Amino acid sequence: MLWSPDSVVTTNIPSIPSLYHDSAIKVFLKLKPVQDGMLQLRYKVKDSQTIVLEGSRRSEPIRSQDLELFVFDGIEDIDAETNKFNQSIIDDSVSELLNGYNVAIMAYGQNESGKTHAMFGRDGNDGLIQSTFKKLFTEILREEARNVDFTLSLSVVELCCEEIRDLLVLPDRRKPLKLRSDSNQSTLHIRDLSSVTVSSLSEVLSCLQKAKSNQNGDEKHMSRASVIIKLSINQRNNDEETVKVSTLQMIDLASSDKVDKASDPSLGTETVRKMNISMDAIDNVARSLAGSKLAVSNPRPPSSSHQIPYKDSTLTQLLREVIGGNYRTTVLLTCSTKMEDEGETLQSLNFGANMRLIKNSMCQNKSGFNTKKILDLVTKDFSIERANYISRIEQLQNEMTLIREKERQRDHTQSDVLVTENGRLKAQVDSLSQLLKSDGKDAKDEEHSKILETLMEKCENVIQLQMKLDNERSRTAHLTSELEFNVSREQALEAMNLKLLHQLQENEDELKQALAANFSLKQDLEKWQKLAATRLEKNESLESLLSVNNVGKHDDRNRRSSSSSAGSFMAQIEENSPLRKSSWFFGHSSTNSRAMRQVSVESVRSNTSQEIPRPKILRNGINLNAVSGEAESSNIK
Known part of the structure; x- marks a missing residue:
């Protein structure tokens, strides 16, 4: 059962200030087998999550990882079963989508690595896109039986050479599409992009088939274009009186390998530059978000960690929320196992390793119909946040206690050692001085020189000890500043906790006032009914x-x-009657x-x-x- 968004007055449905939480991007690896007669890349898959490349080292270490070792959330080897691999991606994505979270599934890989086939399927076999939509509509039917109404809208765009094309519109009727910023929500959207309301799986598949037929160019051109399928979902739970809004994006990126003029002389210099700029930009964004020191090395200079280069291309602007924003993102890497593709395979693995270091900031897009439901949800969120703050405060207090104890022990030990050493050196200097005085003029020059040498050595030792003492003092001052910073941070967290408690108390007071007003109105209603x-x-x-x-x-x-x-x-x-004439009463x-x-x-x-x-x-x-x-x-x- 579908419902129209126009049937609900959106101004009367205040949104709930949901809490954001970090969610690391998940990365899955799919390996393509080599054909007969071709050399295969030497590698080894361990425990279905780790791949080790054998051969020359081509990359810098990621944190504490080995140079040839890459760890992902799942790896499908050439002899693995595809259905189980896809199902592990689809189940989590659909579950989060129906809970009100934005979800994105993105495929990355070089040309002829099986990237597009993994997304769209081939030879009658479903890809990730078809399987995800089938699972989604199966769950929608179950939710509709629980008095939940849905409305869905679909849009499909293609991005090639920095141009945006609407694939649901015929090529001869297309208008040039541009990105526009939304001042209210501080987000970007495509102006004049068409969307189709869908209500069944068959309608979605029909729209996808129409979009595929509206693509321009041959297969080589299509491999250099990125396709983004966007499904917007609005679900209304009539029993719980809540509305959830979420978005699903299925992204088939262009081939990651570079295009050069030598491989295709028909392409112009500007066309080649625009084809390469999108994938270069998305690689720069991944390295910048992962951190230049922790990310995989690249011949290009790293970007600043404070300025993410989203504006370098149209593709990265469209995927700004998918990479580093309010989305639960899953990346599917497709790599060739041919020996001649070793460089491109390593580049794809480096991109996946960087993406796995990125953490998106997710929140549940949920709102309520009435004040009581909103207050209940807000109270629940504040309770969770308060528990998180309390646990964090306790952790910081424990850390501060350990730091203070270590500082106290270290200062006490160093002080005792320095005092003992200084006393010993002072005693030696005094003994040498007395020896020099007692010998007087009769002492030999050789003995004098030995004594002086010994004295100089001791003085050098004293100087070294003094330098160590200064270093320890500076280190102690640094640790003291860190301790003060932790104390200030603890105080800030306590102030924030008090502010949250105050807001919660205000919400409870508002709820009590609403209940009292409701009771008064009820009494007035009964009075008027009696009247x-x-x-x-x-x-x-x-x-x-x-x-x-x-x-x-x-x-x-x-x-x-x-x-x-x-x-x-x-x-x-x-x-x-004779009385008639004399009576004034009968005068008429x-x-x-x-x-x-x-x-x-x-x-x-x-x-x-x-x-x-x-x-x-x-x-x-x-x-x-x-x-x-x-x-x-x-x-x-």
Whole structure:
């Protein structure tokens, strides 16, 4: 089941400040067997991780390694099984990818060493790319059964002669692509690069086949081009309310051996330079990150350890995060075992040894939906970091204790030795002085010369001892400065730990405030629900009163019809009555009285019909129909 990134408002999903940790680049070696009749390079594979070259020495030592010995994370010899070798690379990569880490698999080797075949496969056999995608989609199906949604987008580019080409676009419709920097994230991206949303393995393989058909040139040209396949993965866990974003890059680098004009006269000087610049630049980056003193020697001058030459080529700028950045990188070296390729094979082994010394800085690209989930994840990360700081502080304290103890013992021993030696020399000088004084003028010149020689030797010994003492003092001062530096570093770590604890406390306070606000809102909601229920009951009572009043109207009309006839009869009596003329109450004619009564009845009736639905009249308990009836009866009387 796929989901669209547009269905989630990204501004409401704050990212979690994940912790970075070092991850060394893994390097695997794949050896290609020689054909019949060719001389084979003399080598020996030991314990599936070490290869020893037999013959002349061609490289400088790496740390404490021997000159002909190279250690990698895995070696596939010419008679080894390829499936097991590939599976060891794929399983770890797919697992880290689904955990929210960026993963890159990169192939490096000379021309005709089996590099491209190892990545893309041949003769119906899957390469690393197909096998990785199959494993990935198998795991995606399992995760979808656990209520996890995925969205995937694929892009494929080719880099040749410092030009970037989009392989998912037909050659006649391509636009020139350039690198652009992202000011928000301080990263580079390819402007106007097309990407395709994929949802199955068949769609991915179809896009790869399309990209292969869109490559320009012959096989020789393709061997000098680097192909980068980039798959962006967004996964949303609906149960845990988290989002993980990761990227998979499958990189088939150009051939590592140099191109010269003599091998292909049709190539221009500028074309040859651009073909070689990419692989030279990636080799310089590897040596610079590994460290000029610890890396393998190279005829080119080493780069500064403080400035990595990423900008020397377009390829190294594209792979800046892969080599030395936020990626879990695996390098596949493909080497020929032919004797004539000994130089290129050794160069590939040197590159792999340098890459294995590089440590990338990885972090989990994970974010949450709500504040509580974010705080839980942040608290977990801070707990891990705090435990790391505590263990580091304890380690530094132990080191400082050992250094102080050694310094104390060394100072005490040296002081005792120097005091003893100085006392002995002083006693000898005093004895010689007394001997010279006692002999006086009668002492022989020969004895004087011997005494002087002995004295000079002793003085030289004293001077040497004094020099040793000065050296030891300078060394003690140096160790004291190192000890002070360790103390300051310990204090900095403690301050950072306190700052992290303070941030954690603030996060806990914010969580408590959010929970209190949530409880208050819940109480207000219950109050309004009760108020709504009370109003509903009042509305029902009003409806029942309204129905009763409608029935009362019909009865009042009957009473008014009967009272009108009685009123006409009483009017005739009042006309003949002698009290009519003398009473001010009956000062009007019967016609006017009757009209007034009709008007008052109609006005009361209209007011009653208008005011009955109003809640105010019903709450006061006034029945206007009853009032109008009583008014008419009083008038009649």
